[in-house]
Each structure stands twice: as C-alpha cells, then as structure tokens.
Amino acid sequence: MTNTLVLDVDGTLVDTNYHHAVAWFRAFRRFDITVPTWRLHRAIGMGGDKLVAAVAGDHVERERGDDLRQAWEAAFEPMLAEIRPLEGAHRLVAAALEQDFAVVLASSGKRHHVDHYLKLIDAVGLPSTSSDDVEETKPAPDLVEVALRKVDGGGRAVVIGDSVWDCDAARRAGLPVVCLRTGGFGEAELREHGASAVYEELDRLRADLTDLPMA
Template sequence: MTNALVLDVDGTLVDTNYHHAVAWFRAFREFDLTVPVWRLHRAIGMGGDKLVAAVAGQHVEDTRGDDIRQAWEDAFDPMLHEVRPLEGAHRLVTAAVEAGFAVVLASSGKRRHVDHYVELLEVDGIESTSSEDVDESKPAPDLIEVALSRVAPDARAVVVGDSVWDCQAARRAGRPVVAVRTGGFGEAELREHGASSVYEELDLVRADLPDLPLA
C-alpha cells in the first residue's frame, strides 16, 4: 500500500504566518477596524473564507468580508518577495519522495502564491492544492481529502502542519497529524487539537519519516 505525506505550506514549509497576520491587520484597518495582531496570528491557518468572521464577527463578514479579503491580498502581495522557505523544507520533501512517499502540498493559499512557494522550495513535480480547489477551507477536511485524491486516495497517510487548524482538519479527515512549531503555536495546544508529535524543526520530522503514524 502507498504511504502519503500531506504537507501544509504556510507556516510549515514557508515562513509566512507573521506576514499574513500583518497583511490582515492592514486589511481590516482599511475599513477602520482594528483587530489585534496577536488575535490575527491565532487565526492564521484557517482559510480566509472563515477568518474574517472568526476574528471580527459575522456581521463584518456579511457586510465587508469580500472587500477585506481583497484588501488582505493587496497588502500581502508586496511582501511575497520577502517570503523564504523554512529550514529543512526542501530536504523533507525530497527525502520523503526518495523514501517512496506520495507527497502532496495541501494549501488553502491563492494559486499564484502556492506556485511561488513551490518555486522557492525547488520541488518541481509535487502536486498541490489551493483555495480554488475547495468550497470550504481548514479546519474543514476538504483540502486534505482533495490533496490525497490527487496522489493516492487509498494511501496510508499522515498530515504535517503548524497550526491547530491543520490538526483539526486532519482529525476530521480521519488522518493522523504531526505538527511543527514553526508557525508559532505551542506544543500543548497542538497536542490538545490532535497532534501525536510536535517537532521544533522540519529536519527532525525528516529524521522520523520511517516512524511517522500512518492511517
């Protein structure tokens, strides 16, 4: 049976979580709304379709949601050139491929952002998802299910993510999840939301590839 490695991208493979938090802060300010950056950081990892309501309330989503998402995109795009891969990201992906894993990137980012990250990671030929591929983003399980359908739908799989939203999505998809702390979430909360192991860096995940939980 095929083994699959489902990798989150933002905060897991590329160092973007704090860029996203600042971009969302600026987007809300465009509409005279001030959401503390710490609260925005706590929401990074869920999709933009859910984030506005989560941090500012359903009334803001109903009246300004699409406008705020566009403002976020406008604020984030100039930062794209600052984004760098996290240490060990390329090594993890290539090691997994060499070990026989079907590797897929499960991102809810914009397609052009995801394509840029793939270029940064130098991992051509790896399947990936984007926000265009699902109607509902994390913590819904849809992205993980779509990602697996593209490489090995019947595979034994494990999800690697950096946020509580990745952990929740994996649990809802019925897949085990391990987490890295590169997105700024704490070990205790990642475990509380379903991570069986929590790593400080990606090279430690790579070292544990033969022993990752698969289901």
C-alpha cells in the same frame, strides 16, 4: 501501496504566518477596524473564507468580507518577495520522495502564491491544492480530502502542519497529524487538538519519517 505525506505549506514549509497576520491587520485598518495582531496570528491557518468572521464577527463578514479579502491580498502581494522557505523544507520533501512516499502539498492559499512557494522549496511539479479547489477551507477537512485524491498513494497517510486548524482538518478527515512549532503555536495546544508529535524544526521531523503515525 504507497504511504502519503499531506504537507501543509504556510507556516510549515515557508515562513509566512507573521506576514499574513500583518497583511490582515492592514486590510482591516483600511475599513477602520482594528483587530489585534496577536488575535490575527491565532487565526492564521484558517482560510480567508472563515477568518474574517472568526476574528471580527459575523456582521463584519456580511458587510465587508469580500472587501477585506481583496484588501488582504493587496497587502500581502508586495510581501511575496520577502518570503523564505523554512530551514529543511526542501530536504524534507526530497527525503520523502527518496523513501517512496507520495507527497502532496495541501494549501488553502491563492494558486499563484502556492506556485511561488513550490519554486522556493524546489518542489515544482508536485501535486498541490489551493483555495480554488474547495468551497470550504481549514478547519474543514475538504483540503485534506482533495489533496489525497491528487495522489495515487492507495496506502496510509499522515498530515503534517503547524496550526491547530491543520489538526482539526486532519481529525475531521480521519487522519493522524504531526505538527511543527514553526507557525508559532505552542506544543500543548497542538497536542490538545490531536497532534501525535510536535517538532521544533523540519530536519528533526525528517529524521523520523519512517516512524510517523499513519492511518
């Protein structure tokens, strides 16, 4: 049986978290709502279906949720050309495949964003998820569960992410999680949310691929 790596994308393989925070800030300002960017950054990793209520309250979600998500997409779209893969992203994916892992990219992003990221890390053709695949995004476990169904691993699996929301989703799916600091979250809080190991960079994680916790 083949072991599976469930790889988060935003903040883990591509450097997008701060772009997302700025795009959300601009989206809220279009409706004269000011949410501090530090608070927005703390919510990045959640899907957009949950973020609005988390940072601005249920009443804003009820009144402006869909409008804000559309405004976020309009603000983020011009930034796509600025997005770059994180150092070691392609090497990690290539090494995992060479070591016979089943690799699936579990993103809650828009499908065309995910497709763009796959090109950036030379991973076109690998199975992947997007927000189109689930009704609930992270920290719900749905994306992890859908990702597992997209590969025929049949063995054990581990989630690799960068946020507390990745940790929560993995825990709810019954899987161990390993995290990167690349999304801007601290090691202590990632461990508090269940990360069994925290790495500063992808190349260090790649060196430990065969020693990752699996379940």
